[in-house]
Amino acid sequence: KAVQAEAAFLFYSEEMNQRAKEHLRIESELRLALQRNELQLYYQPKVSLRSGRIVGAEALLRWRHPVRGMVSPGVFIPVAEETGLILELGNWVLEEACRQVRAWKDANLIMPPVAVNLSARQFDRRLPERMADVLQRHQVQPEQIMLEITESLLVGGAENVVSIMNELVAMGLALALDDFGTGYSSLAYLKKFPISTLKIDRSFVIGLPYEENDCAIARAIVTMAQQLRQEIVAEGVETAEQMSFLRDLGCDQLQGYLFSQPVPAEDFERMLREGKRL
Ligand code: C2E
Numbered sequence: 001k002a003v004q005a006e007a008a009f010l011f012y013s014e015e016m017n018q019r020a021k022e023h024l025r026i027e028s029e030l031r032l033a034l035q036r037n038e039l040q041l042y043y044q045p046k047v048s049l050r051s052g053r054i055v056g057a058e059a060l061l062r063w064r065h066p067v068r069g070m071v072s073p074g075v076f077i078p079v080a081e082e083t084g085l086i087l088e089l090g091n092w093v094l095e096e097a098c099r100q101v102r103a104w105k106d107a108n109l110i111m112p113p114v115a116v117n118l119s120a121r122q123f124d125r126r127l128p129e130r131m132a133d134v135l136q137r138h139q140v141q142p143e144q145i146m147l148e149i150t151e152s153l154l155v156g157g158a159e160n161v162v163s164i165m166n167e168l169v170a171m172g173l174a175l176a177l178d179d180f181g182t183g184y185s186s187l188a189y190l191k192k193f194p195i196s197t198l199k200i201d202r203s204f205v206i207g208l209p210y211e212e213n214d215c216a217i218a219r220a221i222v223t224m225a226q227q228l229r230q231e232i233v234a235e236g237v238e239t240a241e242q243m244s245f246l247r248d249l250g251c252d253q254l255q256g257y258l259f260s261q262p263v264p265a266e267d268f269e270r271m272l273r274e275g276k277r278l
C-alpha cells in the first residue's frame with residue numbers, strides 16, 4: 001500500500017513538474033514572440049442574417065512559432081492570463097487592431113466595427129484611459145471598436161466593473177458579452193450592465209436544430225435579448241441548418257466556418273471589397 005501511494009505521488013508530482021515547466025517555457029517564448037513579431041491578428045467576419053452582408057469582424061490572436069508553427073490561443077492565452085503577460089499581449093492586440101483599422105480607413109474601405117477580446121485582468125480602472133490613448137494615437141473612432149468580454153467579469157456585479165463599463169460606453173465603445181450561456185449570470189441580471197450585444201456560445205449552436213435542449217436554450221437567449229434590445233450573434237455556425245434555425249428565431253448575426261474561418265487581414269479586406277455575401 002505504502003509503496004503504491006509513494007509511486008502515485010512521485011508520478012503525480014512528476015506530472016505537475018512537467019506542466020509547470022511547460023508553462024514557464026510558453027511564458028518565456030511568448031515574451032520573445034512579442035519582441036520578434038511572431039504575433040498576428042486574424043479576422044473573422046460577422047454576417048447579418050437579414051442582409052447577408054458583413055457587418056463586423058472579430059480579431060483573433062495568432063502566434064506563428066518559428067519551430068512549432070501556429071500555436072492556438074486556446075493554449076497560450078490561459079498561460080498568459082496566469083502569468084500576467086496577458087496585459088502586454090492585450091495591449092499589443094489593441095494597438096494592432098487600431099493600426100489595422102486606420103490602415104483600412106486610409107485605403108478607403110468602408111469598415112464595419114472590429115471586435116477585440118479582453119481578458120478579465122485587462123478590465124481595470126485604467127482601461128478607459130488606455131482605450132482613449134490608443135484610439136487617439138491611431139485616429140480611430142471609438143464606434144469602430146467593440147470589446148468582447150466574458151461573463152466571469154459580471155459575476156458578483158462589482159460596482160467598479162459597472163462603472164468602468166459605463167465609462168467605456170460613454171466614450172462610444174460598444175460591449176459584447178462573449179460565450180454567453182456558459183457562465184453563471186442569469187439573463188435578467190444582464191440589465192445591470194451596458195452591454196449591446198450577446199454572443200451565444202458555440203456549445204449551444206452545435207446541436208441546432210436537432211438537440212432539443214440546445215434549441216430551447218438558443219430560443220430563450222434570443223427571446224430575452226430581444227426584450228433587452230440587445231443584438232444577438234451566434235458563434236461557431238457551421239451548417240445551413242443551424243443558420244436557418246437561428247434566422248427563424250430572429251437572431252441578428254452569425255459568425256462561423258459556414259461563412260468564413262478567421263483569416264489574415266488581406267483576405268478579410270478582399271472579402272469586404274468583393275462584397276462577399278451569405
Ligand atoms: P472566442 O472568443 O470564443 O473565439 C471564437 C473561437 O471559435 C475562435 O477560436 C474561432 O476561430 C473559433 N470559431 C469560429 N467559428 C467557428 C466554427 O464555425 N467552428 C469552430 N469549430 N470554431 C469556430 P480561436 O481563434 O482558436 O480562439 C480561441 C479563444 O482564444 C477565443 O475564443 C478567445 O477566448 C481567446 N482569444 C483569441 N484571441 C484573443 C485575444 O486577442 N485576447 C484574448 N484575451 N483572448 C483571445
Ligand code: CA
Pocket residue numbers: 058117148178
Ligand atoms: Ca470572442
Ligand code: CA
Pocket residue numbers: 178179199201235
Ligand atoms: Ca466567443
Ligand code: CA
Pocket residue numbers: 179201202235
Ligand atoms: Ca466560445
